Amino acid sequence: MNWKLTFTLVAIVAVSGGIFYSLQSDEHDSVASSAHGHGHDDHDDHHDEEAERGAHGGRLLTDGDFTLELAIVEAGMPPEFRAWATVSGREVPPADVRLSVELMRPGGATDHHAFVVEGDYLRGQAEVYEPHSFDYRVSAVHAGRQHDWNFEAPEMQTTLTAAAAARAGVETEVAGPATFTTTLPVYGRVKFDADHVARAVPRFSGIVREARKVLGDTVTAGEVVAVVETNQSLATIEVKAPLAGTIVARDVNAGETVEAGAALYTIADLSRVWLDLNIPKRDQARVRPGQTVMIHADDGGAAATGTIDWLSPISDAEAQTLVARVILPNPDQRWRPGLFITASVELESFSVPIAVPESALQTVFDFTVVFSQHGEVYQARPLELGRRSQGMVEVLKGLRAGETYVTANSFLIKADIGKAGASHDH
Numbered sequence: 001m002n003w004k005l006t007f008t009l010v011a012i013v014a015v016s017g018g019i020f021y022s023l024q025s026d027e028h029d030s031v032a033s034s035a036h037g038h039g040h041d042d043h044d045d046h047h048d049e050e051a052e053r054g055a056h057g058g059r060l061l062t063d064g065d066f067t068l069e070l071a072i073v074e075a076g077m078p079p080e081f082r083a084w085a086t087v088s089g090r091e092v093p094p095a096d097v098r099l100s101v102e103l104m105r106p107g108g109a110t111d112h113h114a115f116v117v118e119g120d121y122l123r124g125q126a127e128v129y130e131p132h133s134f135d136y137r138v139s140a141v142h143a144g145r146q147h148d149w150n151f152e153a154p155e156m157q158t159t160l161t162a163a164a165a166a167r168a169g170v171e172t173e174v175a176g177p178a179t180f181t182t183t184l185p186v187y188g189r190v191k192f193d194a195d196h197v198a199r200a201v202p203r204f205s206g207i208v209r210e211a212r213k214v215l216g217d218t219v220t221a222g223e224v225v226a227v228v229e230t231n232q233s234l235a236t237i238e239v240k241a242p243l244a245g246t247i248v249a250r251d252v253n254a255g256e257t258v259e260a261g262a263a264l265y266t267i268a269d270l271s272r273v274w275l276d277l278n279i280p281k282r283d284q285a286r287v288r289p290g291q292t293v294m295i296h297a298d299d300g301g302a303a304a305t306g307t308i309d310w311l312s313p314i315s316d317a318e319a320q321t322l323v324a325r326v327i328l329p330n331p332d333q334r335w336r337p338g339l340f341i342t343a344s345v346e347l348e349s350f351s352v353p354i355a356v357p358e359s360a361l362q363t364v365f366d367f368t369v370v371f372s373q374h375g376e377v378y379q380a381r382p383l384e385l386g387r388r389s390q391g392m393v394e395v396l397k398g399l400r401a402g403e404t405y406v407t408a409n410s411f412l413i414k415a416d417i418g419k420a421g422a423s424h425d426h
Helices: 003-022 042-050 162-168 283-286 413-419
Strands: 058-063 066-073 081-087 096-102 110-118 121-124 134-142 144-155 157-159 170-173 177-190 196-201 206-211 222-228 236-240 245-250 265-269 272-281 292-297 305-316 320-331 340-357 360-366 367-374 375-380 384-388 391-398 403-410
Touching: 058 121, 058 144, 066 096, 066 144, 081 096, 081 110, 081 134, 157 413, 162 283, 177 283, 177 384, 177 391, 196 245, 272 283, 272 292, 272 340, 283 320, 292 320, 340 403, 360 375, 360 413, 375 413
Parallel strands: none
Antiparallel strands: 058 066, 066 081, 081 121, 096 110, 096 134, 110 121, 134 144, 157 375, 170 403, 177 272, 177 340, 196 265, 206 222, 222 236, 245 265, 272 320, 292 305, 292 340, 305 320, 340 391, 360 367, 367 375, 367 403, 384 391
């Protein structure tokens, strides 16, 4: 027998068992069963045995001959507490009972629930919001006697040691505000800056004796680019570059006859270009000068940020688009005229009190959740979400600023909660 191999296999099994144990989730419990709408399967069997249920599906709390049935009801409405009291099995008028419930949630938040009479029961005046995972402090006063109960009811949570979380790559952040931007995606094209384009022309007609430049050559202002022999005096004249820049068009060859004022060369200063964006008709009212624009070359190369400097006073009748122009510095000439571009126009910017990355979201029992961290306890927190922007999503309800939540590798926590086979149906 290979004793070394056997010992290795035993060690692997032992380590695996230890890891599995460290990932075991806390047992679940619930105040209500059918009335609450949360059915718990095999993972909660012994809790169901411990928590006796009443006629309305709620948990029975007994102190001597006084019994209180407390349930969470959410049939077509926000979850709320309801309670019924009996003494020695006889119903007690709800007006004869003064009831209060405190819920201590993971992280230290405490919810206080007061009750009012409604029909034959007491009804909680506040919503019992998700997750329904808390420690209870229940106090009822009847006939001058006070009855108190304290018990735990964890739900949708698990325990993960710091070492196991580190091995799994679990990462966390503190919930807080974020700045959102609403953007408009558009397309456009790079063009010459028309204010920095000029043509080299002869003052007199004649024959071109020299054409000194080719496409792409750079020239300085006043540099001679061609020589023309005039027809009248046969004298030669120099044609000079009117500005410094790059030869972008050549319409001349030596030996040709040219007219006075004919454009021999077109010279452009490419250190600045125009980016003309095509704004669709439906969005034209939302675009205005001064808005920030993120620009990307269509080939995925260059990127830049600019602002809208000019809006065309007229629309293109055929395309029904409006030109919004960004004047962009181009010192390294990455933005070449003729290049197609994509851009995002920043229409508005606003702050939200709490936002989380979309990548942090998970789905547990049909809830969209993040997992808040409380030491080694991880709690699924169902969220009500709002606006989205650049990979972030606004949290309207379900997570408070300053709470720590999981941002990466939360699938391990989700799997640990789900492996027990519990249900959470509404």
